[in-house]
Amino acid sequence: MSLVAFDGFSQETRETNQSKFGEFRDRTSSYYRSASGKPGEGYWQNKADYVIEATLDDEAHRLSGTITMNYTNNSPEELEFVWMQMEQNRFTEESRGTLTTPIQGNRYNGDVDGGYEISNLTSKVGKKGDSSSEYLIDDTRMQVWFAEPIPARGGTATVSMDFSYKIPTDGMDRMGKLEVQDGYIYAMAQWYPKVAVFDDVEGWNVEPYLGAGEFYLEYGNFDYKITVPYDHIVVGSGKLMNPKEVLSSELMDRYEKAMNSKETVYLISPDEIKNHELTRPKQEGMITWHFSIENSRDVAFSSSDAFIWDAARINLPSGKTALAQSVYPKESDGQDAWSRSTEYSKASIEHYSEKWFEFPYATATNVAADIGGMEYPGLNFCSYRSKGSGLWGVTDHEFGHNWFPMIVGSNERRYAWMDEGFNTFINHYSSNEFNNGEYPSSLNETRRYLNWFTNEGREGIDTYPDVSNLSNLGMIAYNKPAMGLLVLREYILGPERFDNAFKSYINTWAYKHPTPDDFFNHMENVAGENLSWFFQGWFYGTGNIDIGLATVAPYAGNYVAVLTNEGEIPMPVLLEITYDDGSTERQMVPVEVWQRGNTWNHMIRTDKTVTKVVIDPDKILPDIQIGNDSWPTVIYEKK
Structure with a gap:
């Protein structure tokens, strides 16, 4: 491409790029x-607090429970009803998610013999309002009506119900159950009815749960109890409130040791998985684990009689501490695999807390399950087959989600990039820092x-x-x-x-x-x-970056670099200039040079001889042409 215009390298053109620089x-x-x-x-947002009690039947593979949701309507309008998310209804033959899954299947396959059974639903506004039992279930949504509207700007309401469902094996790579040598691992998420978000942008956010779209939830406090067979270990979002009731004295000692140890401590070693005399405070029946978490948008838990369990202390910038812990089966054991999970978890949480915002929850738990990778507040499900760099990558990614979207609560069902993309970005720096790269x-x-x-x-x-x-x-x-x-x-x-x-x-x-x-x-x-x-x-859109360097020529005792913008996305242009004495210099040409056209002549003022000029020397930009970013032109041959 030739230099622009006539002698003097005039910058005047008749082109305009206002559409690229105007407000969109x-x-x-x-x-x-x-x-x-x-x-x-x-600004306002509504609040939802939950009290949940659930029981796991490991013979029928069912979860049954009772939920009470206390709802605060901070919006400026009365609400005659609330919408609830009923994600377990995805696992039916007639669900929208099932019917929109290709015949050949995809990552978001799910069982089709499940779904909620709901009974004893009661809704009430305030403490003295009349009760109602009116509701309507459509696919993965439930509309719950009240006898009178919830008042605006602080009105409260309560919704309670009993629920039960068959736990899926194939839970859309988000939850489910896995059979291993020593028993089953239950990865429990989307496990209770939860209220949808009512906001100032969309009103009720009621997109159905199909597959790729994830979640958008209100914040609140959770108090939940999980009753399981006596020989199960349960880990969950938030703080374990009754460790002395569910842990043997030996396990309690190890638990407290882990909370004060920078190194990983076994609570249950590989050889102790079925040693109930060591691990259990009782030897029969059922036992209830009690958890609590504040200012959270969700909770998840896992239960199994096949867990290795280890943990270590997390050090936070404020001086507070939290607990990193991992649970996994024998199949996942080993220093090249899940035996390093707690090390990875601790490093990940400490990095993000130091660099961006302090981790707010009591525990950071990594659970080995038949799930590629899925995140919930303070708890991940990651593949029990993951090893080495793969296990680091998925652990770090899922814990990074505590910042996006657990702390910064964007709408995942509409804007996946605001949590997945932001998280992938912060993972870049965490990975480069971990263990010196x-x-x-x-x-x-x-x-x-x-x-x-x-x-x-x-x-x-x-x-x-x-x-x-x-x-x-x-x-x-x-x-x-x-x-x-x-x-x-x-x-x-x-x-x-x-x-x-x-x-x-x-x-x-x-x-x-x-x-x-x-x-x-x-x-x-x-x-x-x-x-x-x-x-x-x-x-927005599918445009690309293509910044080019047409030529470099002597001019008036200096040099002119002729720059081109052949893509749809303008960019400032970072030039690295090499001189005949071997020295280099970098100059940044501002993005505004593209406001009036797609060619620009940049003056390189020097009394040295220019031997080489390169655009984007660190190759940060995903520029779609690599053949026009340097002078003299480099010929790239296909291998």
Whole structure:
């Protein structure tokens, strides 16, 4: 490509890129959400507290229980009803999730012989209101009506019911049961009816539970009791409230030792799995484990008589401590496998707590199950087959979800990228730090994904997860948004400005419900940069980056580098210039050069001889052409 215009390298063109640089969203402040990306003066969200008692039948493989949900309506309108999420109804022949699963199946296969049995439902507004038993179940949603509306701005209501269902074996790679040599492992999630979110953006969020879309839940306090056979070990979200009742004196001593140990301590070793005299305070019947967690959006638990159990202390920046623990079967034992799980868990939680926001819960538990990887507050289910780097990666990823979306409560069912992508991004730094880079991240190797970026079947990040092609989901929910944050931190803003803004976003929206616009607005306001050109291009649509270097030529005692923008997403241009004496220099050309056209002449002022110029020398950008980013031109031959 030739230099622009005539002698003097005129910058004038008739092109305009206003559509790339103009505002693509409404920045107007509302009473509820401000243009600065903060909750507005009138921001509200409703609250749901739960008291649950459940019993596990390990012969019939059923869970039965009673739930009482205490609901606070902080919204500015009365509510005649609430919607509840009934995710176990996904496991029926006629569920929308079953009927929208391809015949050949996919990751989100599920059993079809389950579903909730509901009885004794009662709803009441306030303490003295009339009771109602009116409800309607449709697929994975239940509408519960009240005898009178829940008052606005602080009105309360209670919904209670009994529930029971068959525990699926194949629980859509999120929950279920696994048979191992010494018994069954029950991975219990989506295990109780829970209220849907009513917010200022959508009203009731009632998308059905299909598969790829995950969860969007209100915050509250949970008090729950799980009754199991006496020889089971139960781990759950939050704090174990009655350890002396469920642990033998020997186990109690080991439990307390683990809470004060920086090294992993066995509570139940591989040789002690069936040693009930050692592990159990009673030798028959059923036993009840009691857990509690505050300011959480969900709880999950696991129960088994086949667990190895180990734990260690987590050190938090404030001086507080928490407990990292792992439970796994003999099949998962070994230093190349789950014997390092607690080490991984501790390192992950400590890293994120130091770098972004302190972990708020009493325990961080990793459970080996027949689940690729799934996260809940303070508890993961990860594959019992995982080893080495794979186990580190899935453990670190699932614990990273405690920050997105457990602390920052975005709507996963609509915006998977706000939890999966953000989490994949923070995993990059955690992996690089762990054990001096034992399992380094490859997220910064963005050009390894160029075949996807140029594939006609690619979709945009903004595609809803349940709508997207599953072959694209890994990119649009995980990798592409994570790469976007990597580019923003390492190339556009720099670590200091990015970290200030990202930490502020986490602190501002902790235990709240941000939207994509809240994130975009907050990052711009704290970083002090209008990033509409980047957010629009990267997070919406399927455009690509293609910044080029047409040539470098002597001019008026200096040099001119002719830059081109051949892609749909403009970018600042980082140049690394090499001189004949071997020295190098870096210059950043601001993104604004593309506002009026797609070619720009950049003056390199020097009295040295330029021998080489390279765009993006650290190869941070997923630029789809690698043949036009250097001068003299490098010829890349296919191998």
